[in-house]
Amino acid sequence: MSAPAFGRYIADARAAGRLVVQPRMGFGSATRMRTGLAATKRASATTVGTITLDSYTRLGAHDAARRALTSGAELNGYPIVAHDAGTTEAMLAGIRDETFPVQVRHGSPTPELIFQRLCELGLTVSEGGPVSYCLPYSRVPLAESRRSWRRCCEILVNARGSGPEPHLETFGGCMLGQLCPPGLLVATSVLEGMFFRQNGLRSISLSYAQQISRAQDEEALRALRRLGARFLPGVDWHVVLYAYMGLYPRTRAGADALLAGAARLAVRAGADRLIVKTAAESARIPTIKENVTAIEHAAREAAGEREDPGQAADTGIHAEALAIVEAVLDLDDDIGGALEKAFRRGYLDIPYCLHPDNAGRATSYLDTDDRLRWRDTGRLPVPEPRRDTGRPLGAAELLECLGRVRRRFDHEPMEAPEARTRWEARR
Amino acid sequence: MQLLITELGHEVRNLGPCVPDEQMVRAAAGAPCDLIVMSTVNGHGLVDGERAVRRLRAEPALRDTPIVIGGKLGVAGTSRPEEVQSLLDAGFTAVFGDDEVDTALFGSYLDSVAARVSR
Numbered sequence A: 001m002s003a004p005a006f007g008r009y010i011a012d013a014r015a016a017g018r019l020v021v022q023p024r025m026g027f028g029s030a031t032r033m034r035t036g037l038a039a040t041k042r043a044s045a046t047t048v049g050t051i052t053l054d055s056y057t058r059l060g061a062h063d064a065a066r067r068a069l070t071s072g073a074e075l076n077g078y079p080i081v082a083h084d085a086g087t088t089e090a091m092l093a094g095i096r097d098e099t100f101p102v103q104v105r106h107g108s109p110t111p112e113l114i115f116q117r118l119c120e121l122g123l124t125v126s127e128g129g130p131v132s133y134c135l136p137y138s139r140v141p142l143a144e145s146r147r148s149w150r151r152c153c154e155i156l157v158n159a160r161g162s163g164p165e166p167h168l169e170t171f172g173g174c175m176l177g178q179l180c181p182p183g184l185l186v187a188t189s190v191l192e193g194m195f196f197r198q199n200g201l202r203s204i205s206l207s208y209a210q211q212i213s214r215a216q217d218e219e220a221l222r223a224l225r226r227l228g229a230r231f232l233p234g235v236d237w238h239v240v241l242y243a244y245m246g247l248y249p250r251t252r253a254g255a256d257a258l259l260a261g262a263a264r265l266a267v268r269a270g271a272d273r274l275i276v277k278t279a280a281e282s283a284r285i286p287t288i289k290e291n292v293t294a295i296e297h298a299a300r301e302a303a304g305e306r307e308d309p310g311q312a313a314d315t316g317i318h319a320e321a322l323a324i325v326e327a328v329l330d331l332d333d334d335i336g337g338a339l340e341k342a343f344r345r346g347y348l349d350i351p352y353c354l355h356p357d358n359a360g361r362a363t364s365y366l367d368t369d370d371r372l373r374w375r376d377t378g379r380l381p382v383p384e385p386r387r388d389t390g391r392p393l394g395a396a397e398l399l400e401c402l403g404r405v406r407r408r409f410d411h412e413p414m415e416a417p418e419a420r421t422r423w424e425a426r427r
Numbered sequence B: 001m002q003l004l005i006t007e008l009g010h011e012v013r014n015l016g017p018c019v020p021d022e023q024m025v026r027a028a029a030g031a032p033c034d035l036i037v038m039s040t041v042n043g044h045g046l047v048d049g050e051r052a053v054r055r056l057r058a059e060p061a062l063r064d065t066p067i068v069i070g071g072k073l074g075v076a077g078t079s080r081p082e083e084v085q086s087l088l089d090a091g092f093t094a095v096f097g098d099d100e101v102d103t104a105l106f107g108s109y110l111d112s113v114a115a116r117v118s119r
Ligand code: B12
Pocket: A024, A026, A052, A053, A054, A055, A058, A076, A077, A107, A136, A137, A175, A176, A177, A245, A246, A247, A248, A249, A280, A281, A282, A283, A284, A285, A286, B001, B018, B037, B038, B039, B040, B041, B042, B043, B044, B068, B069, B070, B071, B072, B073, B074, B075, B076, B077, B096, B097, B098, B099, B100, B102, B103, B106
């Protein structure tokens, strides 16, 4: 297969003034996956195809995935290890080419088997990271995830030549999807990008997930671009924005408006790629049609927006992220080692993350002006430390923060809820 | 879920996310409890729930413990009645969806379990 470098494709789109748009699509059946990729390719937008893997494959439960395939149970993604390589080869034939790169998205803290399979198939564009695919998702110790991700970088680098130039995107700009202040998201994303670079990758993207305040997001994306330029010399890199990753609006109108905001934000702040969410996000796995609708909606909105060279007001996101990155790098020349030490010392500390390797001292809240702020910076090495003096965040406040976007965007009359209640007694 | 149940005045032992079957069975059979609650949102609940509840019911100590499941059970939105029925047949005492109504019903269900236990 002749496949151009992923980075080249993105750079060409940027030069042509087009935002690259990508779904989060993944289905268990190879036929449906192929139809979905073909529909993404045909959509009127500059697209990248996505194969999102299912939860069993993420957790290494390939037997469970195989059983689901034989019994016909539906999966929440494509089981790339359980399907034999030939099936996936045929699924992709004639679909991926110079005009249509395909990325595999997974979510596994220990993805060696996944990467081996990807490289066999010439699928050398993927995403994740030793921190971002460990802490929010799994019960795996960070040390193990870090070792595994180093081996995975090796597997990818050794596959150079079998497909497009190996590319990894950090998931560090998302973490739990919600309530993490942008300075820490930016720092985590940059550090994971540096980890990939130190382990031999030459093509990298840095992620950031849309939060609630447009101004805060613009500032964060600009900070991410500045830090990328500074800390990723000599490699090809770009910035990718994820449409809102928290509790999603339930109405069609609300979901559309939130996605439109993401597309415009991406263009204004100079991101090159956008990963969309669909109107079905709050309820279930979206259909192919819903994915295409979201892609085309985002592309139309993006086309109506321009990059804003103006400086967003500086509230200190760049300084905060830079201070964290530098303090972490000082801990060890090996970035994997530095990441591990940083979590042990609380230099990196993700609010509300329950993983045993997370210090859990830092806490945050969503302010009334929609900006994410620190309640307590714990041991984070930030220029402006804060101590929480008030009482801890109660359940009601926490839920208010988590649900604010949904409620705001769903202000119009609620559509009838899809779910109905069944409660039957066994005896 | 933990917050909700705690706020309704009950004690919760939370086994965390993506609990392996063995660990779940050991935890449930090892220390008595009045109710076992499974929360699932990733769309694999129909399959995983059925397998998990069969494992739990195989333990003599858990034959009569109420076991319930709720959340986003499948990948296609609202579950069909036959899907709910197969979870009940596999051994669940009750099955809830992901709607506010389900949460409210679950609240009254908790009360009924508590009333039975304290009698
Ligand atoms: C944030 C989020 C994530 C974060 C999670 C971070 C974290 N650790 O918290 C990240 C990014 C890591 C993530 C990952 C994945 N996610 Co996700 N995620 C979401 C999202 C956007 C919000 C979830 C949330 O915060 N809910 C808040 C709580 C309060 O709500 P809740 O969990 O739904 O619970 C309510 C009800 O379901 C119900 N309920 C739940 N349990 C129980 C139990 C009982 C007894 C009762 C009565 C009621 C009940 O009551 C709760 C309160 O109302 C939802 C979509 C949405 N809802 O907007 C998708 C969603 C849940 N994710 C989904 C999927 C598929 C995944 C992935 C498998 C990735 C993939 N293939 O796309 C992985 C999961 C990996 C794994 N191990 O399985 C799907 C599930 C699809 C389905 N069921 O059909 C959703 C619906 C998105 C979608 N439309 O595709 N996700």
